[in-house]
Amino acid sequence: MAARPSPVPGSASSSRMMDRHFPTAGTAAAPSPAAMDAPATKRAAPVDRPGTAAAPYFLKNGVLYREQRHVMQGRGAAAMRTLIRGGLVLSMDERIGRLPQGDVLVEDDRILAVGPALEAPDAAVIGAEGCLVLPGLVNAHLHTWQTALRAIGGDWTSADYFRIMHGVLGPRYQPEDLRVGTLVGALAQLDAGVTTLFDWCHGNATPEHTDAALDGLLDSGIRAVFGHGTVKPQPRPGEPHFSEVPHPAAEIRRLRTTRLAADTARVTLAACILGPDYSTMDVCRADFALAREYGLLSSAHVWGNTNRLVPEGYRRLAEEGLLGPDHNLVHGTYLGEEELRVIVESGVSVTSTAAAEVKGNAREPLSCRVAALGGAPSIAPDTELLNGGGMLDCMRAALQLHRLFNNQHIVARQQAQPAAAAAQEIATSGSPITAVSLTHEAVLRWATINNARALRLDHRIGSLTPGKQADLIIVRRDSLGMIGAREPVQALIHFAQAADIRDVMAGGRLLKQDGRLLHPGLAAEKARLLASGDRLLAGTGLPGAAGQG
Numbered sequence: 329m330a331a332r333p334s335p336v337p338g339s340a341s342s343s344r345m346m347d348r349h350f351p352t353a354g355t356a357a358a359p360s361p362a363a364m365d366a367p368a369t370k371r372a373a374p375v376d377r378p379g380t381a382a383a384p385y386f387l388k389n390g391v392l393y394r395e396q397r398h399v400m401q402g403r404g405a406a407a408m409r410t411l412i413r414g415g416l417v418l419s420m421d422e423r424i425g426r427l428p429q430g431d432v433l434v435e436d437d438r439i440l441a442v443g444p445a446l447e448a449p450d451a452a453v454i455g456a457e458g459c460l461v462l463p464g465l466v467n468a469h470l471h472t473w474q475t476a477l478r479a480i481g482g483d484w485t486s487a488d489y490f491r492i493m494h495g496v497l498g499p500r501y502q503p504e505d506l507r508v509g510t511l512v513g514a515l516a517q518l519d520a521g522v523t524t525l526f527d528w529c530h531g532n533a534t535p536e537h538t539d540a541a542l543d544g545l546l547d548s549g550i551r552a553v554f555g556h557g558t559v560k561p562q563p564r565p566g567e568p569h570f571s572e573v574p575h576p577a578a579e580i581r582r583l584r585t586t587r588l589a590a591d592t593a594r595v596t597l598a599a600c601i602l603g604p605d606y607s608t609m610d611v612c613r614a615d616f617a618l619a620r621e622y623g624l625l626s627s628a629h630v631w632g633n634t635n636r637l638v639p640e641g642y643r644r645l646a647e648e649g650l651l652g653p654d655h656n657l658v659h660g661t662y663l664g665e666e667e668l669r670v671i672v673e674s675g676v677s678v679t680s681t682a683a684a685e686v687k688g689n690a691r692e693p694l695s696c697r698v699a700a701l702g703g704a705p706s707i708a709p710d711t712e713l714l715n716g717g718g719m720l721d722c723m724r725a726a727l728q729l730h731r732l733f734n735n736q737h738i739v740a741r742q743q744a745q746p747a748a749a750a751a752q753e754i755a756t757s758g759s760p761i762t763a764v765s766l767t768h769e770a771v772l773r774w775a776t777i778n779n780a781r782a783l784r785l786d787h788r789i790g791s792l793t794p795g796k797q798a799d800l801i802i803v804r805r806d807s808l809g810m811i812g813a814r815e816p817v818q819a820l821i822h823f824a825q826a827a828d829i830r831d832v833m834a835g836g837r838l839l840k841q842d843g844r845l846l847h848p849g850l851a852a853e854k855a856r857l858l859a860s861g862d863r864l865l866a867g868t869g870l871p872g873a874a875g876q877g
């Protein structure tokens with residue numbers, strides 16, 4: 329394995345290299361750094377997701393590069409370059425594909441080139457021989473603030489979750505509980521290969537709670553969408569039910585004009601609203617309009633069951649012109665085919681949380697239904713009270729559960745035609761399934777570029793594409809758990825553990841190196857997390873509370 333010196337500043341030789349690879353002739357320049365860093369301004373609805381169709385790429389000697397005119401205009405002299413060398417590259421970019429042995433060249437916070445045997449004599453080198461190199465995984469839905477309460481609700485019903493988590497434990501949260509839960513949860517995501525997290529924060533009773541959660545998220549170093557949500561208290565006498573209360577516009581305005589003003593920052597803002605299952609139509613209208621007024625992604629928990637507050641809610645929202653790619657819904661398990669078709673055709677992203685959903689539901693997660701309608705499925709873990717929050721676990725669960733449900737459909741069709749079923753049985757020695765219904769590659773796509781698209785970040789992350797942010801992971805293949813696992817995506821999904829994620833880079837910054845998370849003060853933060861959980865559970869008699877084992 330190659331030695332890994334610290335990144336060194338670019339030199340005159342780096343300019344010569346750019347002369348070779350980045351001729352000034354180009355069809356269009358990438359946005360200038362100044363433009364990329366411009367503070368956000370309020371925009372009129374609808375908000376278009378920036379596209380990539382016009383990205384100025386060019387091929388040279390079989391390597392895909394992106395024109396970087398801004399580099400030529402002054403950044404080059406001080407650029408920091410790192411070459412990740414010799415790994416098996418799973419780019420998740422259709423134009424680059426898979427490289428059996430390839431390099432990724434990073435300059436400052438961006439990917440400069442991806443290809444075999446790149447020349448970069450001035451770059452610091454990270455040897456990746458024998459490893460997988462792929463874009464950082466994207467977690468599209470996690471309630472990170474709940475980290476101190478992991479594994480207390482795996483045997484709960486959904487009603488238990490709402491009664492205990494939102495009714496009993498949620499109100500006990502102090503700002504420090506949100507900070508440390510979010511920080512340690514985000515660090516755990518990084519440790520297990522996630523470089524972007526949609527932190528769906530709905531335990532924030534006051535602005536101080538919100539700021540504390542944001543402090544933890546920012547401190548972790550992870551790229552994130554901070555989803556500002558709302559708590560669900562039991563109403564006091566004279567107070568309206570939470571379903572009748574619009575999202576707090578003052579908080580969105582405060583965050584959007586202060587700490588989370590920039591769309592190009594590492595942490596950006598989204599509005600986590602109640603949506604048509606948990607709020608009235610009037611509140612839906614106000615919340616969708618609020619998100620659009622501030623140019624934000626909105627996201628809502630949705631089941632589509634008969635007890636929802638606004639039946640056919642998404643069809644009605646579509647009729648009012650309120651749906652588009654700037655909305656994300658989570659679950660959607662019971663949505664009818666016609667409403668789901670409206671959702672997909674509107675460009676709304678749908679995030680399935682298979683492991684969490686199957687615990688208390690009788691229908692398949694939506695991913696395959698979304699794909700069949702022409703959408704791009706997104707997957708996530710949801711809440712760590714019920715199941716592990718990592719994307720490696722999430723991909724495993726999604727793949728296996730989708731195959732189970734797909735196979736059930738196939739068998740049901742066969743059994744409706746007994747003659748065909750008999751023929752199948754003879755042909756396949758008993759198994760009624762003659763072709764698998766979902767590939768590992770597809771599930772990895774869901775966990776990377778599709779999840780990035782759900783967060784409206786696919787122009788910046790989700791694949792190893794020149795010009796995108798340098799968010800990537802290096803996965804070793806020599807542990808006892810991984811050794812001998814041949815096909816790389818199958819190896820990743822079924823065999824890789826967090827300990828196999830050797831290096832993690834976000835925005836060109838190494839956050840995990842040689843298997844060690846670089847965040848300072850880990851031991852103290854872990855102790856604070858345990859103390860937080862003890863405080864939250866004290867006297868409840870719940871699993872993990874003092875005296876409950």
Ligand SMILES: [Zn+2]
Pocket residue numbers: 469471528629658710711
């Ligand atoms: Zn959730």
